[in-house]
Amino acid sequence: MKYISTRGQTAPMDFSDVLLMGLAPDGGLMLPESYPQIDSATLAAWRKLSYPELAFVIMRLFATDIAEADLKDIIERTYTEAVFGSSDITPVRKLDDNLYILGLSNGPTLAFKDVAMQFLGNAFEYVLKKKGERITIIGATSGDTGSAAEYALRGKDNIEVFMLSPHGKMSAFQRAQMYSLTDANIHNIAIKGMFDDCQDIVKALQQDADFKAKYNLGTVNSINWGRILAQIVYYFKAYFAVTDAENSSTDTKVSFSVPSGNFGNICAGHIAREMGLPVDRLIVATNENDVLNDFFNQGAYHPRPAEKTYVTSSPSMDISKASNFERFVYLLLEKNTDRVHELFDGVKSGNGFDLADVMEAVNSRYGFAAGKSTHADRLATIKDLHENFNDLIDPHTADGIKVARELQREGEIIICAETALPVKFAETIIEAVGAIDIERPAHTQGLEDLAQHVTVLDNDAELVAQEIRNGVTANA
Numbered sequence: 047m048k049y050i051s052t053r054g055q056t057a058p059m060d061f062s063d064v065l066l067m068g069l070a071p072d073g074g075l076m077l078p079e080s081y082p083q084i085d086s087a088t089l090a091a092w093r094k095l096s097y098p099e100l101a102f103v104i105m106r107l108f109a110t111d112i113a114e115a116d117l118k119d120i121i122e123r124t125y126t127e128a129v130f131g132s133s134d135i136t137p138v139r140k141l142d143d144n145l146y147i148l149g150l151s152n153g154p155t156l157a158f159k160d161v162a163m164q165f166l167g168n169a170f171e172y173v174l175k176k177k178g179e180r181i182t183i184i185g186a187t188s189g190d191t192g193s194a195a196e197y198a199l200r201g202k203d204n205i206e207v208f209m210l211s212p213h214g215k216m217s218a219f220q221r222a223q224m225y226s227l228t229d230a231n232i233h234n235i236a237i238k239g240m241f242d243d244c245q246d247i248v249k250a251l252q253q254d255a256d257f258k259a260k261y262n263l264g265t266v267n268s269i270n271w272g273r274i275l276a277q278i279v280y281y282f283k284a285y286f287a288v289t290d291a292e293n294s295s296t297d298t299k300v301s302f303s304v305p306s307g308n309f310g311n312i313c314a315g316h317i318a319r320e321m322g323l324p325v326d327r328l329i330v331a332t333n334e335n336d337v338l339n340d341f342f343n344q345g346a347y348h349p350r351p352a353e354k355t356y357v358t359s360s361p362s363m364d365i366s367k368a369s370n371f372e373r374f375v376y377l378l379l380e381k382n383t384d385r386v387h388e389l390f391d392g393v394k395s396g397n398g399f400d401l402a403d404v405m406e407a408v409n410s411r412y413g414f415a416a417g418k419s420t421h422a423d424r425l426a427t428i429k430d431l432h433e434n435f436n437d438l439i440d441p442h443t444a445d446g447i448k449v450a451r452e453l454q455r456e457g458e459i460i461i462c463a464e465t466a467l468p469v470k471f472a473e474t475i476i477e478a479v480g481a482i483d484i485e486r487p488a489h490t491q492g493l494e495d496l497a498q499h500v501t502v503l504d505n506d507a508e509l510v511a512q513e514i515r516n517g518v519t520a521n522a
């Protein structure tokens with residue numbers, strides 16, 4: 047399996063090279079040349095597999111340059127009950143006859159990003175060892191991504207991590223999660239500024255070609271292909287969990303509702319559907335930052351500038367430019383790489399685009415639908431599930447449930463992705479249901495009491511560069 051860029055100007059590459067990459071050299075995103083097709087007999091056989099077995103049969107189709115025994119080993123070390131709390135890894139629970147919740151947030155940092163990031167950590171270590179390389183991961187985080195990356199990369203050979211976060215802007219729980227780590231390869235840097243300032247510093251360091259080469263700078267952000275790949279697995283797993291082996295044929299379809307920001311999670315669902323998983327609709331749920339809602343309803347994609355991005359109570363979806371969206375548009379435009387290039391160059395210079403003429407394909411051929419949820423919707427949904435279903439969900443998942451219920455058709459089975467656990471966002475939960483004790487997994491008990499390790503720096507890229515120079519031995 048070879049990988050190509052959505053912009054058509056990058057020579058085909060192998061999985062292990064794509065794994066360590068951010069953007070393609072031509073500015074596009076890497077994708078497999080085609081998506082493998084799964085027939086109904088194969089699908090029936092996969093139904094019996096455990097999570098790691100299923101991950102293996104899916105990933106081997108995409109990671110063809112990794113020896114099968116090695117891939118199996120990486121997967122078996124990743125998807126364990128010890129790391130994800132149950133052998134189901136991503137357990138499904140039933141809310142009512144046609145509405146289910148897919149628990150994706152039972153990993154170390156209590157958000158769905160762990161499912162992919164834990165795989166990436168082990169896969170990175172393996173590939174770097176094979177290539178005899180070292181890598182310096184730099185990232186900017188407002189919470190979930192940074193902690194998921196740190197818990198995935200802590201203690202890994204040949205990897206140093208420098209994670210920038212806005213000083214004093216994260217929740218107490220998020221700070222404790224990241225800053226309490228004591229692994230020598232994890233470097234937390236709090237910048238006196240906002241999340242955007244952190245991101246600008248990361249960009250500035252990446253653009254310094256000499257520095258980038260000297261320290262082999264890399265990222266693990268949401269455009270990483272390995273993350274998308276790992277996320278495909280749980281769409282299959284969830285389908286098997288809610289359909290019944292005896293009565294179901296490929297006529298039984300399910301829909302997914304996915305709280306979305308960068309379009310990474312639901313992009314994996316889109317790929318699963320393209321592979322032949324019987325998915326009816328893929329429902330994009332947004333918060334007040336509703337750029338994707340506008341696209342999937344009207345065909346107009348107009349990303350907001352960063353300063354017009356709303357700060358909401360589902361903060362991990364406060365994104366105005368959906369960085370994975372180009373992967374879908376590439377297919378939608380029938381692989382017309384010139385057109386993709388032109389449209390997304392426009393986005394880069396602050397413009398939007400309008401694809402109203404292909405909306406029929408967006409909705410029918412690709413099954414996309416979308417809806418939006420606000421702060422009031424979030425609170426009402428959390429309260430309703432708490433009072434009437436004895437179930438506590440986090441604000442992001444509440445956006446997914448709200449939109450699922452709003453769009454659900456007669457008889458449609460919808461599985462909503464649970465993208466974080468409520469304890470991470472206690473303030474909003476308490477606003478919704480009043481003061482209650484929010485359950486937390488044993489491994490996070492007393493987290494806030496641990497000593498914290500963080501270097502606070504002024505908003506200056508050179509100061510961060512100096513930290514990296516001090517913390518990493520440069521490539522020879």
Ligand SMILES: *Cc1c(COP(=O)(O)O)cnc(C)c1O
Binds near residue numbers: 158306308311362363
């Ligand atoms: C990252 C994140 C999202 C958004 O996922 P995308 O893949 O960026 O669409 C939703 N909810 C939570 C809790 C997240 O951490």
